[in-house]
């Protein structure tokens with residue numbers, strides 16, 4: 001409505017005023033090499049970052065000191081940081097748009113989630129029983145460069161640890177803003193250090209140093225497996241790794257579903273954030289008798305999506321993160337050209353990928369997570385529902401699953417049989433509400449415990465932090 005429009009316009013004005021330009025993130029006394037930071041929508045260089053070397057990681061580990069203030073004081077500092085994040089929203093939105101290609105609604109959602117994480121872990125940690133303390137390496141992805149990054153840090157700090165945070169290569173500026181605000185709120189520098197750089201250098205150095213007491217990781221399944229191997233080779237057995245990883249997420253829409261609602265949720269789940277959410281819908285199953293009609297409706301809803309400049313208020317789908325992601329996804333689309341049911345057009349500049357719908361026989365045709373705006377669609381006969389659930393389980397991932405039906409007993413039956421961390425019924429399957437709905441996967445999708453839930457990083461230490469009812 002009009003007040004929402006006015007709010008968005010005010011937010012956009014603040015974001016415009018804070019446009020980040022040529023920020024140089026050079027850490028002292030870091031040694032390493034300078035690398036450009038690129039705006040994915042335009043290809044412009046918006047800043048430079050020092051990728052630190054392994055010697056800098058060693059020095060950071062030597063300098064790290066768990067923050068020995070009482071839990072109530074640490075909680076107060078994290079709440080102050082949450083307030084600062086909210087006050088600095090223009091700068092944060094500008095960085096999320098320019099560096100990560102986020103649309104304004106996505107940036108708003110991400111800031112909300114980051115702030116919720118800070119306040120949630122402040123509350124959870126306040127009731128913690130102090131356990132042994134150590135140094136936690138926090139390794140985060142670029143797709144939620146503020147929310148996941150802040151959630152990992154807040155949980156580890158409230159569980160009593162020093163944190164060394166390693167942001168993903170494409171998004172160091174947003175990470176540096178987050179850390180600057182956390183320091184400004186009162187987190188000591190020795191309790192929180194930021195080390196931008198290559199995963200293979202900084203991440204490996206953290207995983208292989210016996211002085212690091214545990215790692216908290218969000219990213220791809222393959223990277224989590226590499227980290228686990230590195231830790232197994234160099235550290236004492238039992239050194240903990242908490243990993244939230246990738247998925248091959250499915251949704252089932254049966255013939256009793258409300259078509260308009262299902263289509264709205266399918267399009268949001270598959271294409272919002274340009275499909276760059278771990279929770280995004282990858283494989284849709286539609287019951288055979290409604291499939292032709294529903295697929296036509298999906299095409300119509302796709303045609304309404306505005307793909308382009310994430311800076312524009314009307315944009316629904318921005319770019320994918322970088323050239324490498326763009327060419328990997330473009331190659332995949334080329335390989336599956338013959339099975340494309342629908343595809344939009346996209347701007348020629350920047351790293352855009354056209355939202356695309358591809359016909360498949362079933363989830364068994366998906367051989368990997370394609371991290372972009374690509375929806376696979378299969379049909380099923382009512383009597384084959386059990387086989388569909390088995391096929392989804394057989395992929396071995398288990399992050400999110402969506403179900404659209406109006407049959408209550410079917411919800412119970414399918415929810416009881418599917419092996420995933422988060423099930424969404426008659427709604428979209430992206431997003432979780434911090435504090436009320438922990439988020440995480442099973443199988444190849446994660447080790448648990450779930451982020452935004454009790455004992456996330458506190459589990460590293462006994463006795464664990466108390467849970468919030």
Ligand code: NAD
Nearest residue numbers: 140141142167168199200203204219220223244245246278
């Ligand atoms: P990625 O695995 O490529 O990178 C994640 C982080 O790991 C980055 O900081 C990277 O530098 C670092 N890294 C890379 N190699 C490393 C190594 N050898 N040792 C230590 N660290 C290393 O993932 P990404 O492309 O940044 O993010 C997208 C992936 O993250 C997708 O698979 C997505 O599904 C997943 N994801 C999962 C969740 C979840 O909650 N389950 C949330 C967001 C993203």
